[in-house]
Amino acid sequence: MNLEELRGKLFYQTGYLAAVALLTTAALALADRATSADIAAAQARDMQQSLAQVLPGVYDNDLLKDTLTLDGPNGEVTVYRARKAGKVEAVVFKVSGNGYAGAIDCMMGLTRDGHITGVRVIRHKETPGLGDKIETAKGRWIYDFDGKYLGSPPHEKWAVKKDGGVFDQFAGATITPRGVVKAVKSGLDFFDKQRSKLLDDRS
């Protein structure tokens, strides 16, 4: 049987498609093996960078390995802990709020007495030119949180000015900063509630 005849046969077509699927799957499996270590390393580097941004200073442990998983405001939260001589000095974790176009994910760092060391937006889908001023590349707004804690400003003032709080909103975009402020506030409440577990040096 030559190729012309063969191509019309059902078993040939089925076999051909199966063979292509097998080969491409094998290629993908190989590619995954070849790249997964490098991808994991690159993601760990990214994580380290975002941790370093919200938590300046030198600590003597590897934050990425010193984690704790607790129940937070939106499901489980992975907390990265920074220590000096075994004592937990600061914690970093992720919080989310609702923006104008979906969730806004932030990393926030807190010292052991609950002061904010930094907040950074790591993922958002806000409108370019309006809502994206929450990025450090586009504006300085996010630095407003530095040094603040629950009490300064007081609990009910953790809101944008339009809602009677102390944080600025942007011209044309209130929902975005409101989402970020709410996210940060939820993080502070979470810290407050779980403080004893978070700061337990032995765990």
Place this chain on the structure above:
Amino acid sequence: MSNLYARISRESLWSNNIVFAQTLGLCPTMAVTSTATNGLGMGLATTAVLIASNMMISSIRHSVSEEVRIPVFIVIIATLVTLVDVSINAWAHDLYKVLGLYIALIVANCAVLGRAEAYAAKNPILPSGMDGLMMGLGFTFALTLIGAVREILGAGTLFADAHLLLGPAFSFMELKIIPNYRGFLLLVLPPGGFLAVGFLIAAKRIIDKRRARVSNVMPAVVVI
């Protein structure tokens, strides 16, 4: 032979350009062209996929049968896109942070399957590779141009963040065209993509008409 390559280049870059003439691949086109840099990056990634997919599909064109060719082509294209995606993620991670979301969109670019069907399935490997390269460059040209128009009118800059895509040596490309520009949001948002593409296609038609009128000797550009 060189005549063939010249024709492929001319058609791919201008007269049968993926965006401006075939109006294919508009989904990734609209999604990424808010800046010229994004357009350039998406164009180059698509070019890599087009060259590889055209050559692979051309090499199996005799053995694959009519009935299963479409799923076979799609499986091959999807695999290639995934390979490009994981390799950029692993070995050019900074670039991945800029382009990552868009790489997967190449699968949705019907122009890749279009070239497989219209060209690679009927022609030898080398011309198919050339077709992939030139169609890809034509696509890159179109995306960069749309991105440039939207970026200049929408944000007043050109090639912002080019150093993230091409390396620090290319930061000279990052220009501020209009100083103290307040921005024109419409062009940055998706509707601006449709507007920019529409006006650019109209401009191309006008240029083609002028050229046809100027030289009666030269035949009008063939639009397939």
